[in-house]
Amino acid sequence: MNTNQCDIGLIGLGVMGENLVLNMESKGFSVAVFNRTTEVTEKFAAGRAQGKNIRPTVTLEEFVGALKKPRIAMMMVKAGQPVDSVIGQLAPLLEKGDVIIDGGNSLFTDTQRRGRELESTGIHFVGMGVSGGEEGALKGPSLMPGGPRESWEIIAPIFRKIAAQVDGEPCCRYMGPDGAGHYVKMVHNGIEYGDIQLICEAYAILKDILAMDAAQLADTFEEWNKGELESYLIEITSKIFRKIDPETGKPLVDVILDKAGQKGTGIWTLQAAIKQYVVIST
Known part of the structure; x- marks a missing residue:
């Protein structure tokens, strides 16, 4: 288990979330994880994450405290109200310049709205399409990030490294502002x-x-x-x-x-x- 501050954090330990975490860790990144149901986090920590550079957390406060600044917090939760719920709990714990990433299949207009709502806080919001299914998440997905250009500069080193590679190029490029990533997905x-x-x-x-x-x-x-x-x-x-x-x-x-x-x-x-x-x- 990692006890230092982590490169990135992920919320939502379904199969896609777990596989993305393991992918990130295998590429040399330390990852903090959180799930609404603590038992899921504990099972992951004792199983697939055991002995790896992955830090389980049981509260969002602990999760945020485990992240390096600027913090990168990625969500892999069901589209719709659950995304708004997580943002509502997470955003007050973050600071200007931090990044929230929604990696689910959200409607692009919802992503645009969420970006506008967070704009006054200075927190960057990224809507990211993730393609490749469970195996892709583990071995290399295709990634479609959209949001403020500044956020891309912060997250690119991680996501270009975990993405699938074709002809030596990562399958991850900046799609454009606000809802562009989810629109492409x-x-x-x-x-x-x-x-x-x-x-x-x-x-x-x-x-x-x-x-x-x-x-x-x-x-x-x-x-x-x-x-x-x-x-x-x-x-x-x-x-x-x-x-x-x-x-x-x-x-x-x-x-x-x-x-x-x-x-x-x-x-x-x-x-x-x-x-x-x-x-x-x-």
Whole structure:
């Protein structure tokens, strides 16, 4: 456990939060952590964080006191009211020049509002899109920070180092002021949902019209994924078709519930496009 002041702090120890902390620590940064439920912090400290340069804290006061100045406090909490709640408790403990980062999938207009509300305090607010899922958070995500330019200069050394690398360049660049980072993440997710819908429609045609079984579907998608347009979504789709349900012995795709969920960013993309009279058909 680290007892000195830490380079960065993270609030919210879900899987994404934990993996980001471990990523940061593996790149040489000391990290303070806090979770609303103390038991979660204790479990992380005794498990995946044990023996690492990670400092668990049980109050926000202790969390803030564990950070080097200017303090960098990153949140990985559910979008919406929980973000406002954490900011409301955290901001009074911080000082001018400190940075709060929201790494969740927040609506960009909420990020703009939060930035305005914190402006008078001198605390920088950064809305950062985080892409790559749980594995990306641990091994190298794509990061889309937006906020005051001064805040980028403070956080860049950490986030450019933990980001994924392509052709020797980190997948982390300054997106622009206020809600720019979350706006880019919103559009990114909208494009991804469009890709997923195209995959679903291709699956429906191959299964219902051409009567392909799961093994044939896996072979077809695997073949489609060869070449320069290699796609992660197509790759995992082919693997899903090969999965067998242990209880029934049938292909998993034939027994799962035919239902999809989403976090809102796809709808937000459509609404933003309509508002700007932009066509975004797939």
